Amino acid sequence: MRGFMSRLWLGNHFLSALLRFLLVAIPISGCVTIAEHAKPGSLPLFDAHTHLNHDMTAEMLIKWMDQAGVKRMALMPRYYGDDGKGTDEQAAGYVRRYPERFIAFIAGQRSGLWRPSAWTTEDAPDIRGEEGWLLISGHRFLTEAESKLRSGKYSGLGEFIIHHYGYNRLVPTTDQSVSGDLELPVDTPLMFKIVDLAARYDMPVVIHAEAEPQTREQMRRLLDRSPKTRIIWEHNCGRESAVQIADFLKTYPNLTCGLGQMAVPMINPYGYGTGWPAGRSKHITVVQYNDGRINRKMRALFEAFPDRFIIGTDIAHPFQYSRYGDMIDAFRRLLSQLKPETARKIGYENAERLFMRTQK
Numbered sequence: 001m002r003g004f005m006s007r008l009w010l011g012n013h014f015l016s017a018l019l020r021f022l023l024v025a026i027p028i029s030g031c032v033t034i035a036e037h038a039k040p041g042s043l044p045l046f047d048a049h050t051h052l053n054h055d056m057t058a059e060m061l062i063k064w065m066d067q068a069g070v071k072r073m074a075l076m077p078r079y080y081g082d083d084g085k086g087t088d089e090q091a092a093g094y095v096r097r098y099p100e101r102f103i104a105f106i107a108g109q110r111s112g113l114w115r116p117s118a119w120t121t122e123d124a125p126d127i128r129g130e131e132g133w134l135l136i137s138g139h140r141f142l143t144e145a146e147s148k149l150r151s152g153k154y155s156g157l158g159e160f161i162i163h164h165y166g167y168n169r170l171v172p173t174t175d176q177s178v179s180g181d182l183e184l185p186v187d188t189p190l191m192f193k194i195v196d197l198a199a200r201y202d203m204p205v206v207i208h209a210e211a212e213p214q215t216r217e218q219m220r221r222l223l224d225r226s227p228k229t230r231i232i233w234e235h236n237c238g239r240e241s242a243v244q245i246a247d248f249l250k251t252y253p254n255l256t257c258g259l260g261q262m263a264v265p266m267i268n269p270y271g272y273g274t275g276w277p278a279g280r281s282k283h284i285t286v287v288q289y290n291d292g293r294i295n296r297k298m299r300a301l302f303e304a305f306p307d308r309f310i311i312g313t314d315i316a317h318p319f320q321y322s323r324y325g326d327m328i329d330a331f332r333r334l335l336s337q338l339k340p341e342t343a344r345k346i347g348y349e350n351a352e353r354l355f356m357r358t359q360k
């Protein structure tokens with residue numbers, strides 16, 4: 001009896017393992033392969049959205065890039081005191097050593113900028129948080145940013161996390177005491193000063209703002225008043241629908257949509273490209289399905305506005321480090337389903353045009 005039960009269990013176990021294998025394996029082997037025009041030999045990539053943590057060495061990043069066929073990478077430091085602890089100076093140091101491979105951003109992920117008062121109150125002070133962390137004020141951020149912009153070492157500002165669905169409790173290396181959810185207004189006094197400062201130095205600004213109806217209208221107000229600032233609205237313009245994105249792109253010629261983490265890596269899909277966090281919001285539109293196929297409406301959008309999108313892996317936490325190649329392959333699969341000239345623009349040329357003209 002016992003032997004029968006264990007055989008049955010083994011049988012069930014085998015069947016469920018087989019089922020899992022088939023569910024995963026069929027789309028990988030059957031559906032979307034990397035086209036000739038999107039292979040590393042034909043298409044070097046510009047990874048325009050990667051975060052910098054203290055434990056990411058320049059050599060480690062270059063090894064990932066070389067293995068994946070990535071020519072250039074944008075480094076957006078994460079100052080957060082969990083698995084981040086990156087700095088602007090660290091990013092600028094990598095650019096100094098490897099000017100052909102990296103560009104550096106002045107980080108928007110600063111401890112303290114998650115406080116609404118930093119954005120809305122002109123004279124909010126710096127304060128010391130628990131464990132001695134400096135919670136930076138808007139005023140201090142602007143002062144530091146301006147002197148860094150003057151140095152000529154940086155190519156942009158951001159990523160500013162404004163409206164964000166948190167995932168801290170799914171990633172054990174992040175701060176487990178908070179969810180990571182954030183819903184700040186976009187059109188605040190500090191944001192206006194940031195975009196005005198960026199315009200003076202001709203630098204792009206990268207913003208994370210989920211395109212919920214209210215946030216979308218705030219983005220519209222920011223874009224209306226800031227025609228001279230090149231704004232990169234990340235995660236496919238807030239994971240908005242193709243119709244809404246087309247409307248924004250037509251209205252605002254200074255707007256680019258970043259595709260940070262909108263491609264879906266195979267085997268164990270994760271990230272914004274999977275529609276996460278499904279169920280919390282109706283606005284989320286996927287670009288690429290988990291089997292690698294592109295959303296047809298998004299394909300039409302990319303072909304209609306081939307100059308207005310850039311890609312990025314959005315590597316931000318240690319669990320992703322070993323998956324850099326998976327994420328780049330996901331983008332290659334996505335670009336495989338576009339015309340070769342569109343793939344070249346979105347995969348490399350648009351980012352080169354956006355960022356490299358300001359690098360000294």
Ligand SMILES: [Zn+2]
Nearest residue numbers: 159208234260
């Ligand atoms: Zn983001």
